[in-house]
Amino acid sequence: MADQLLLPGATLFYSGFFVLASGALVLAFFVYDYSTYREDTDTEDLAVSELALNPLRGGPKDLPIANHLVDDDDSPEKKGSKHKPKLVILGTGWGSVALLKQLNPEDYHITVVSPSNHFLFTPLLPSATVGTLELRSLVEPIRRIVSKVRGHFLKASAIDVDFSEKLVECVVTEGDQQRHFYLPYDKLVIGVGSITNPHGVKGLENCHFLKDISDARRIRNQIVRNLELACLPTTPDDERRRLLSFVVSGGGPTGVEFAAELFDMLNEDLTKYYPKILRNEISVHVLQSRGHILNTYDEALSIYAESRFANDQVDIQTNSRVKEVTPDRVIYTQKDEKGEVVTKELPMGFCLWSTGVAQTEFCQNLANKLDELGDELPDHSPRFVLLSYPLTLSSGRLSVPYVMLYYLPVTCDSELRMLYAGAKELMRNTAEVGKIIEIDTAEDLEEIEEKLKGEP
Amino acid sequence: MADQLLLPGATLFYSGFFVLASGALVLAFFVYDYSTYREDTDTEDLAVSELALNPLRGGPKDLPIANHLVDDDDSPEKKGSKHKPKLVILGTGWGSVALLKQLNPEDYHITVVSPSNHFLFTPLLPSATVGTLELRSLVEPIRRIVSKVRGHFLKASAIDVDFSEKLVECVVTEGDQQRHFYLPYDKLVIGVGSITNPHGVKGLENCHFLKDISDARRIRNQIVRNLELACLPTTPDDERRRLLSFVVSGGGPTGVEFAAELFDMLNEDLTKYYPKILRNEISVHVLQSRGHILNTYDEALSIYAESRFANDQVDIQTNSRVKEVTPDRVIYTQKDEKGEVVTKELPMGFCLWSTGVAQTEFCQNLANKLDELGDELPDHSPRFVLLSYPLTLSSGRLSVPYVMLYYLPVTCDSELRMLYAGAKELMRNTAEVGKIIEIDTAEDLEEIEEKLKGEP
Numbered sequence: 052m053a054d055q056l057l058l059p060g061a062t063l064f065y066s067g068f069f070v071l072a073s074g075a076l077v078l079a080f081f082v083y084d085y086s087t088y089r090e091d092t093d094t095e096d097l098a099v100s101e102l103a104l105n106p107l108r109g110g111p112k113d114l115p116i117a118n119h120l121v122d123d124d125d126s127p128e129k130k131g132s133k134h135k136p137k138l139v140i141l142g143t144g145w146g147s148v149a150l151l152k153q154l155n156p157e158d159y160h161i162t163v164v165s166p167s168n169h170f171l172f173t174p175l176l177p178s179a180t181v182g183t184l185e186l187r188s189l190v191e192p193i194r195r196i197v198s199k200v201r202g203h204f205l206k207a208s209a210i211d212v213d214f215s216e217k218l219v220e221c222v223v224t225e226g227d228q229q230r231h232f233y234l235p236y237d238k239l240v241i242g243v244g245s246i247t248n249p250h251g252v253k254g255l256e257n258c259h260f261l262k263d264i265s266d267a268r269r270i271r272n273q274i275v276r277n278l279e280l281a282c283l284p285t286t287p288d289d290e291r292r293r294l295l296s297f298v299v300s301g302g303g304p305t306g307v308e309f310a311a312e313l314f315d316m317l318n319e320d321l322t323k324y325y326p327k328i329l330r331n332e333i334s335v336h337v338l339q340s341r342g343h344i345l346n347t348y349d350e351a352l353s354i355y356a357e358s359r360f361a362n363d364q365v366d367i368q369t370n371s372r373v374k375e376v377t378p379d380r381v382i383y384t385q386k387d388e389k390g391e392v393v394t395k396e397l398p399m400g401f402c403l404w405s406t407g408v409a410q411t412e413f414c415q416n417l418a419n420k421l422d423e424l425g426d427e428l429p430d431h432s433p434r435f436v437l438l439s440y441p442l443t444l445s446s447g448r449l450s451v452p453y454v455m456l457y458y459l460p461v462t463c464d465s466e467l468r469m470l471y472a473g474a475k476e477l478m479r480n481t482a483e484v485g486k487i488i489e490i491d492t493a494e495d496l497e498e499i500e501e502k503l504k505g506e507p
Numbered sequence: 508m509a510d511q512l513l514l515p516g517a518t519l520f521y522s523g524f525f526v527l528a529s530g531a532l533v534l535a536f537f538v539y540d541y542s543t544y545r546e547d548t549d550t551e552d553l554a555v556s557e558l559a560l561n562p563l564r565g566g567p568k569d570l571p572i573a574n575h576l577v578d579d580d581d582s583p584e585k586k587g588s589k590h591k592p593k594l595v596i597l598g599t600g601w602g603s604v605a606l607l608k609q610l611n612p613e614d615y616h617i618t619v620v621s622p623s624n625h626f627l628f629t630p631l632l633p634s635a636t637v638g639t640l641e642l643r644s645l646v647e648p649i650r651r652i653v654s655k656v657r658g659h660f661l662k663a664s665a666i667d668v669d670f671s672e673k674l675v676e677c678v679v680t681e682g683d684q685q686r687h688f689y690l691p692y693d694k695l696v697i698g699v700g701s702i703t704n705p706h707g708v709k710g711l712e713n714c715h716f717l718k719d720i721s722d723a724r725r726i727r728n729q730i731v732r733n734l735e736l737a738c739l740p741t742t743p744d745d746e747r748r749r750l751l752s753f754v755v756s757g758g759g760p761t762g763v764e765f766a767a768e769l770f771d772m773l774n775e776d777l778t779k780y781y782p783k784i785l786r787n788e789i790s791v792h793v794l795q796s797r798g799h800i801l802n803t804y805d806e807a808l809s810i811y812a813e814s815r816f817a818n819d820q821v822d823i824q825t826n827s828r829v830k831e832v833t834p835d836r837v838i839y840t841q842k843d844e845k846g847e848v849v850t851k852e853l854p855m856g857f858c859l860w861s862t863g864v865a866q867t868e869f870c871q872n873l874a875n876k877l878d879e880l881g882d883e884l885p886d887h888s889p890r891f892v893l894l895s896y897p898l899t900l901s902s903g904r905l906s907v908p909y910v911m912l913y914y915l916p917v918t919c920d921s922e923l924r925m926l927y928a929g930a931k932e933l934m935r936n937t938a939e940v941g942k943i944i945e946i947d948t949a950e951d952l953e954e955i956e957e958k959l960k961g962e963p
Contacts (some may be wrong), residue, residue: 119739168735188642198780225736285686
């Protein structure tokens with residue numbers, strides 16, 4: 052009897068608890084919701100430095116210098132960091148955001164500059180092109196990340212750096228107008244990323260790229276547009292097959308991931324709502340310049356991907372280099388087994404260009420500034436120079452080796468020579484550089500790029 | 508003691524149940540997930556009518572006639588409806604979708620034609636402009652809705668209807684090319700919606716509209732762009748105030764809803780991540796041509812909205828008509844209390860044009876076709892004509908009155924006259940028309956528009 056009486060009691064207890072907990076949650080939600088509304092919209096007295104509103108001009112090009120920002124006095128914490136060393140971070144990609152997450156807000160006056168106001172979770176971008184993921188779930192507003200370290204954000208493009216005066220030249224485009232200004236720094240972090248490598252191929256304006264969120268949206272629209280056009284009674288047979296021919300140039304991770312996502316969509320969602328003739332006539336092609344796709348990864352992975360694609364009827368063309376892309380065709384050369392080069396072409400309704408990355412114009416400009424470094428080196432005294440040097444390897448891959456230049460002019464006196472020689476290993480270890488390049492004249496700087504490229 | 512021993516037992520029971528239930532749910536998810544993948548990608552033999560792939564030409568303009576569609580034979584059910592009466596629905600808005608949800612798939616061979624491949628939940632569109640709602644949550648792919656009634660969808664624009672041969676002329680734009688075709692119908696439903704009413708104002712290319720999902724995205728981008736520009740050190744004071752001046756032209760539901768959403772965003776989200784100076788300098792203006800905003804609604808609502816906006820420092824300008832919109836200003840005339848008209852202007856960084864709707868070009872063309880109706884009326888015999896006639900009222904509102912024309916030529920013999928007179932009330936009740944317009948010559952058709960507009 053005790054059993055029968057007590058178990059329902061326990062059930063009642065749990066039911067009661069559940070009801071109470073649910074009630075509390077609903078109540079908590081309304082309290083939270085209420086807290087998100089604010090009634091006081093009084094414009095409070097706001098201290099904004101006159102220098103932030105009308106910056107002084109200066110620097111080599113006599114531009115406004117943004118020494119003070121409009122939100123420098125917005126909170127006591129921000130006021131506190133106003134006179135801290137200025138850390139300027141260019142770009143809002145992986146490098147910049149990883150740094151921002153680890154910074155101590157007490158240490159610097161932080162300013163982030165980028166033409167893009169969000170951080171993008173790039174590995175999932177191929178999934179967003181076919182609608183597996185919502186585009187918005189891949190982005191995080193950079194202002195939210197920056198606010199955690201009490202930083203500032205300026206939506207502008209960095210176009211040049213004056214290393215001697217420690218000024219970043221930024222440009223803002225508004226309609227037809229371009230406005231330039233200088234942003235002063237004490238420490239500068241360059242995380243501007245890279246651009247798609249054109250490899251000198253003609254007709255890339257007929258291709259899609261996959262670097263940014265707007266690229267993903269354009270790709271999605273183009274895929275849907277092609278599918279809808281293919282259903283229409285006015286579309287002739289060969290035109291429909293062309294519209295349904297999806298070509299991916301580049302067998303690296305982006306291209307392979309995209310081809311797989313595309314295939315999944317065509318196979319799973321398409322068949323449900325579109326005429327069946329589309330599924331029968333669709334073709335997905337991957338053009339790869341090397342002998343295997345995913346060739347920078349482990350061989351097992353590469354073989355698995357190839358066998359999987361073969362099973363899925365995704366057509367892989369290896370040893371193929373694209374020569375030209377026209378609005379309706381991709382022309383490429385293929386090396387056959389005998390080593391002979393044949394020119395082939397594919398009709399295409401959509402082409403993704405994902406053949407690796409190249410240096411941005413901004414980085415190229417900075418690299419050219421090594422000459423300026425030469426001007427700064429003294430004639431008779433040694434120097435250590437820490438150099439993070441962006442260059443494009445012959446394989447098309449972007450690499451930014453971090454090295455130490457050990458400048459030791461022949462005319463330098465023996466005491467200084469001893470001093471620097473003794474500090475060399477300490478410097479190498481403290482700075483954690485991989486390689487030391489020794490030079491004895493400023494002219495040797497010109498050979499650095501070749502020396503770095505020559506590395507295994 | 509029994510209490511103490513049994514309660515933990517019950518707890519164990521519930522914990523066990525919870526673990527089992529969770530386990531079952533996880534398992535169920537994987538089973539479901541597995542079921543969404545398909546291994547068989549064999550291209551099955553597909554029956555597609557040759558006439559669907561190469562439609563015959565005909566009609567007044569000798570265009571391809573889409574009598575058969577490529578997915579007519581895709582499933583046994585679709586095959587079954589192949590020879591049913593053809594119901595063609597133009598547009599994918601509220602009217603068309605409401606109809607689609609109620610149709611019996613057995614009754615018709617259904618084809619939906621629209622340049623837009625989704626149904627948009629328009630009432631929440633203003634919320635999407637500021638990011639309260641995700642754009643994608645407002646749309647439903649029309650193919651999903653159409654597939655429930657085994658219908659077909661063609662992404663094309665209807666531009667003309669040939670009522671005598673029962674053909675809809677459609678056009679597909681692909682790049683620079685335009686392809687026309689005819690779609691035959693037995694019953695035609697026109698649900699093409701309306702366009703924004705320009706009211707003959709100059710410079711509307713400087714305004715944003717709010718009709719479609721892409722409009723909402725453009726508005727969101729423009730708002731963020733303005734806020735970011737306003738933070739920059741190169742932006743002068745008056746320019747910043749202009750960028751932060753948001754003007755809404757039209758005090759109807761769309762304009763008021765948008766102004767409220769904008770204000771909420773500026774007040775709740777903006778202050779957290781943007782410099783405080785922005786919040787202080789932002790202004791939202793609503794220009795309304797009548798004496799009150801929301802004037803088509805109950806007065807209590809209108810007064811509540813106005814007092815709420817006054818409290819929120821949203822500036823309402825009543826009795827104001829916009830004359831011209833330039834890239835940086837809105838010029839409008841305002842009638843003051845004495846009835847005098849003053850010309851004023853507002854600097855603006857963003858202008859929404861939401862002053863009601865007007866007839867599309869397609870509907871205007873159809874309305875002009877009443878002349879054709881005149882040609883079809885017999886000389887000596889009466890006719891009942893059911894007419895759904897779209898017209899724009901003097902208030903700018905679009906109205907589509909549904910009336911019955913009772914055509915009774917004077918030369919008609921008395922027997923027919925008696926027959927039709929007796930059927931008149933029966934027809935009115937069966938067709939559920941609001942009004943009967945009596946005409947005795949085809950020329951009277953020209954006066955119909957005036958007669959309808961003259962209605963209270």
